[in-house]
Amino acid sequence: MTTTTARMARRPQLSEEIADLVGNQIMAGDLRPGTFIRLDETATSLGVSVTPVREALLTLKGEGLVDLVPRRGYSVSPLSRQDIEDIFWIQLTLARRLISRAFENFDDTDRAELNRLVDEFAEAAGAGTTAPIVQAQHRIYRMINLSANSDKLVRILATVSRYIPVHVYAADPEWCAEQTALNRDLAAAATENDAEKGLRSFETQFTDACARLIEHLETAGVWDEN
Structure with missing residues (x-):
């Protein structure tokens, strides 16, 4: 078993x-x-x-x-490139509001905790084991979602994001390096209380994740017959 x-x-x-x-x-x-x-x-x-x-x-x-x-x-069911783009567009639209609210609510303790979680992700990414990487990134997003204090919006985002194959990203060393840098940008934005910088980090994360998943599916031959 x-x-x-x-x-x-x-x-x-x-x-x-x-x-x-x-x-x-x-x-x-x-x-x-x-x-x-x-x-x-x-x-x-x-x-x-x-x-x-x-x-x-x-x-x-x-x-x-x-x-x-x-x-x-x-x-x-059929799954198109446009479907993938739409899923990430919805995620990003919801995430923009959550990150804005989180930044409004952050205090010094929250900022310190975010920096700690970002360090944990960097350590997990350096070790290269998929499950801890996935868990570490989840903890960062969870911390932001809790700080946003927007339960219903978080639930909607969770539904939209439910089937995103995060293990595909976590197994990619290039993504891990890029995500480490973006997480540090996010933590720096929180430390500086710069919501616009935080939003830019999130936008880059979701745009990059969308492009990588489409590339992964293309490489896997999902659309070869289409």
Whole structure:
């Protein structure tokens, strides 16, 4: 039993975890548009029953990532370059408001904490292990989101960002170096209480992430037949 399978076998919200896993595979290009996702095969590979897999696919259908084909099951929906650009545009639009509010609310303790988290990311990026890199970047974003004190907006952003394959970025040393620099720019902006500088850092982050994901999907051949 793999680590992922063992973890799923003991978690109560299996359908959400499976939706996250399959959604990430779709957005990373591991599951191509038109690929059929078999309930039995997926359940067996994850060591779970068919029920949470079916629930997960219903969730993904509602979010436009899979289609239900009569008498055949679920297949991965088309995914275009424009779709990727739209997802990141929505993320950036929401993030602009969150970063502005966070900067309004930051105090000296918050600024010190942000600098500490940025240092943690740099350390994780230097070590080059994917999971700690993902976790360190998540902690930076979480700190900003909490500081923004805008719960509903954060929830909307989380929904839009749910299936972004962050592991793809974390496995790329070039992205890690770029993100380290951008995180330091963000921390410096917070220290200087310069919201415009903070916004520019966020805009660069999202623009770069969008371009990298499109390049990754192109390299993976997701659009070769289109």
